Amino acid sequence: MSGNTFGTLFRITTWGESHGKGVGVVVDGCPPQIPLDETIIQTMMDRRRPGGSVASTNRKEPDKAVILSGVFEGMTTGTPIMIMIHNKDADSSAYKPYADIFRPGHGDITYQAKYGIRDWRGGGRSSARETAGRVAGGAVAKAILDREKISICAYTVELGGVRAQKRDLSVIDSNPFYCPDAAAALEMEQRVLEVKEQGDSVGGIVEIAAKGVPRGLGEPVFDKLDAELAKALMSIGAVKGVEIGAGFEAARKLGSENNDPITPEGFLSNHSGGILAGISNGDNIVMRVAVKPIPSIAIEQKTIDRLGSPASISIKGRHDISAIPRINVVCEAMVSLVLADHLLRNLSINVPEYFR
Amino acid sequence: MSGNTFGTLFRITTWGESHGKGVGVVVDGCPPQIPLDETIIQTMMDRRRPGGSVASTNRKEPDKAVILSGVFEGMTTGTPIMIMIHNKDADSSAYKPYADIFRPGHGDITYQAKYGIRDWRGGGRSSARETAGRVAGGAVAKAILDREKISICAYTVELGGVRAQKRDLSVIDSNPFYCPDAAAALEMEQRVLEVKEQGDSVGGIVEIAAKGVPRGLGEPVFDKLDAELAKALMSIGAVKGVEIGAGFEAARKLGSENNDPITPEGFLSNHSGGILAGISNGDNIVMRVAVKPIPSIAIEQKTIDRLGSPASISIKGRHDISAIPRINVVCEAMVSLVLADHLLRNLSINVPEYFR
């Protein structure tokens, strides 16, 4: 049990259910004297908001983040930072039919099996709303990374079968899918509308790149940087795969192709994704995650009810067609949390006045 | 720091370098009264041994596991189980040239950057030899899983670009690559010999399936079963990608294709890979890992030395052409560790006499 805490030194604990009183996060281990206020957090929260693209519902979720502790006169104090997001717009009656029936592809059946009880309103704890706490915590992590000139960017490289053919990061803010290929973005929009029409949903692939990460982060042999990133990203609800650098393509390469030659000016390629033997090598850290299609679809599906009897289900209402692009900022948040934690963990080695 | 411990309740700590006095593992949290002896462990260790296929070196590494504590009269006692494997056949002189030069694709450069010192003999801690401790620990985990009728099997589904076209697990012990497609196995052998001739190396994909896993394992929202498996597998040196169930293919499916319909007799498909919302659903747990090609190749490569000057390197000697199939048992070990740990963690919820 106790799976709601993430990190070793920079550590978050999230809480809250979709239709309860709110969701939130306690950030513990944030160093003191980091400038922080609600605006910094809200900027990141806003990117998680629905309504930005045709793939997302029009539900109103203002997701107003409130800092309740740990900040004094605009600075962190080294004590726990509690950030709460009150729930609004939560009419649970639409979920009443699903109180006694398991939605395919959702955690309804497994939560019931594990706990013998579940808050079915809006998906309860297994709702994507849970990620609001992650993003708020990630915003604090990002404040630390900013100081170190580390930047993290998540962008959509595939959606509904449409692949980005290039990585032009300058255009990701000009299209609703944060896609680094403007033409592909238009196709994605087309594809999403088409699928929406059918009452179906789509998946895709998000790539996350971290720039400016110093060499030396990661703690072999189990808390390797790539291992920790894999856990962080796979813990996001819709994610079914994680790869670093060349990833699954590396399985098809020869050693002579996959190795990154080293020169005095740096690596000549980055198939490693910036991590060697679990430790950052100073190059960009590049990852991709596979995002499954949203399981809530209007098309009728077979299922069973709580008594085990066969049933059928068709999920109506305001649901996203894809977790992309709202999931992108969640990926950024999770990567930020890992990097901030490992920055702090690495301090215990790397400090001249103490140990060199 | 302190990244050499894995697990929450069933927990291993590994230690040792490739050419030091030995490698080993301390298993803490193993329940008492589990039958255990060195034979049980050795059986699993032997599958990690080189020499089984053309992809592996002929080095002699008997990897004899010795139990030094925690077992009394053939049974675990609930106290820490220390298992040691003495190192043999460790002539470090072959590595002397690499003391001051960084092998591409290896951790030489990152260990040097992080610690400012490294045991270069045989790769030191970043050697694949480190996995011997994982396998020994995994054998103890497997003894627990055996009791619960949970079985885990890792097999090769792609090697050097050759893909298995079927999943006939009955043939995996009849070919050197643990490949579930006998014809593909022959092609794989051909491909490996070809690449060996060129002084190069190959990567591949290993699939791991766990059968008999009860429903309810996994601790949302961060210690979800898939998140923990992802970390476990990505922490293995050569692994660059992890996917669960449909994995990256899920990104290309529609919701109506990807959702697994539920019937009173069970799920009609298993795109989820046996995990919903981070909790096992009773179906088989299926994962795949991308294994990069062995970075030690005879072909000359560009690199730098410790002073940052350009250099070139050609790595001769007895090296594997692929981490597959020796890595397969390591994957099984890591999955076993996660499942044993989560079996124990789940006990704190699920017990009638205490809480129901």
Added chain:
Amino acid sequence: MSGNTFGTLFRITTWGESHGKGVGVVVDGCPPQIPLDETIIQTMMDRRRPGGSVASTNRKEPDKAVILSGVFEGMTTGTPIMIMIHNKDADSSAYKPYADIFRPGHGDITYQAKYGIRDWRGGGRSSARETAGRVAGGAVAKAILDREKISICAYTVELGGVRAQKRDLSVIDSNPFYCPDAAAALEMEQRVLEVKEQGDSVGGIVEIAAKGVPRGLGEPVFDKLDAELAKALMSIGAVKGVEIGAGFEAARKLGSENNDPITPEGFLSNHSGGILAGISNGDNIVMRVAVKPIPSIAIEQKTIDRLGSPASISIKGRHDISAIPRINVVCEAMVSLVLADHLLRNLSINVPEYFR
């Protein structure tokens, strides 16, 4: 860092400052299906309230606990339980003079040294108000212990030099100090009034007894039950000593006096305090803590300001004369947290269907 989380499986994370927006606790790892509501928590919170005795201030701190997550239809769901207590009656102006001066006996000087910043309003995070989160979390732990028929009681055995001569637990609710000796309680009241008159403060000793604890709790060799209890109790602000069973008196006994003889009916004495080799033996667990006098006193004291210049200080206002008896329920809470956690930890060993 990250020192605001306590426990392994049953785990609390507290947050909040004395004069911030509130204080609270996230309880993670609480088993599902435990009946819980705000009334259960409030009952325990109320015992922490000031105003019950002459030793405590008359400040109004209603300490209204609100459950924000993790409970559905009156039952825990296995997800994190967030409990918040809004701050009220917080006029920080009285603390303004202490923003730049260090109060002797307080954490002002050490928080400043460690973090380089501190929320001086009401003592910030180092205020006794922080314990409200512990008590709320302890109330949840107590709900678990209740099921197991484990009861915990803290009572005052010494205050301002006045010692209880007996352990008559039937009278502890009839006097303001929870003292098991009615006559001593009267003397204590006298003593406290006397000291209050002088602008000074007093310390004392609280004994905590846990009844009904099953045999087998505690995880050697470091997480022994007594070691965990010692940490739990010593982490309370005013506590300077912890002893188990005979405690410091055991140091003066012979082995033949201190050993507890074992009979088929049980132990003939309880010098061990119910714990042998770090594991509960089925007898009552008995501990005592030394509580230092409240450092905030009206008597003038020497100190320095933030620039290191000499200063003098006399702390006026509504301050407790002793942390006793308000600290008693905090002791109960901490002991409850340890026992609930170890009940859950022990489940991973002791379960027939899995391992016997």
Added chain:
Amino acid sequence: MSGNTFGTLFRITTWGESHGKGVGVVVDGCPPQIPLDETIIQTMMDRRRPGGSVASTNRKEPDKAVILSGVFEGMTTGTPIMIMIHNKDADSSAYKPYADIFRPGHGDITYQAKYGIRDWRGGGRSSARETAGRVAGGAVAKAILDREKISICAYTVELGGVRAQKRDLSVIDSNPFYCPDAAAALEMEQRVLEVKEQGDSVGGIVEIAAKGVPRGLGEPVFDKLDAELAKALMSIGAVKGVEIGAGFEAARKLGSENNDPITPEGFLSNHSGGILAGISNGDNIVMRVAVKPIPSIAIEQKTIDRLGSPASISIKGRHDISAIPRINVVCEAMVSLVLADHLLRNLSINVPEYFR
């Protein structure tokens, strides 16, 4: 479960039973480039050896510590340091009679209750021999503290009822009890011989002082420095009480007596024991532990056997009369472990180049 690991960043895991193949420790999280060899460790191990005083048995336990990993060319490498002490002189036949009977004051009955199985040879895991791993790990911690000019000293202030009347640390190496009062040491020797004659045993009190500890160590609110020290010390088998600074005497003081006045030159007294609000204040850290008398005595005692039938027991053979003075170095080791861990933990806050 998993109670055999101690520490957060500087972390030890101990293993081994009294009459098994050996005992040992894995130290994880030791920073690289710390000079370390077996001589450094052996020096500390030798102080744990029996035979130094009339209070200890004459058994031969050379306790030869061997480093098996983590050190390269005389320096730590940042990888796990495994230190093993092979067991010798282990004739278990003397313990055969106690295989089915519970020795009062020992863990026999609780280990049996918890695990349903126990290695009764020499006390198994609950033997004081387990502390050899702690001392070896503590020696590594001390190597870190040495760099920071932090020194730790444990000395006997009470034994068998005889109290040291002064703290003359210059004499502690000149008497077998490490007593800072030469005259009291003679009385202690007398007292021990007297009790030995009676087949009985004695307890006592050890004081530990740490000098040179920088301000700022300790992580409120649960991992306060005093809380962590209390756990560390209480986890030692014979310890039944821990106090910091004035400790239990603080309970009898007035606030005006107990507060340590602050001046530009430092604190005018040290009733706090060098810790305020859980954070070190730069003054000496002073603790005391109550050590119970050795439970193995020749005098006949009542007990029961494994079937619950009444029995009587008289424990003959070579047993210490008191855990003092052999326990002293174990106390030093535990305090060293806590301080080394908190030095590293504090680095994540306090570093100009990163956060100020």
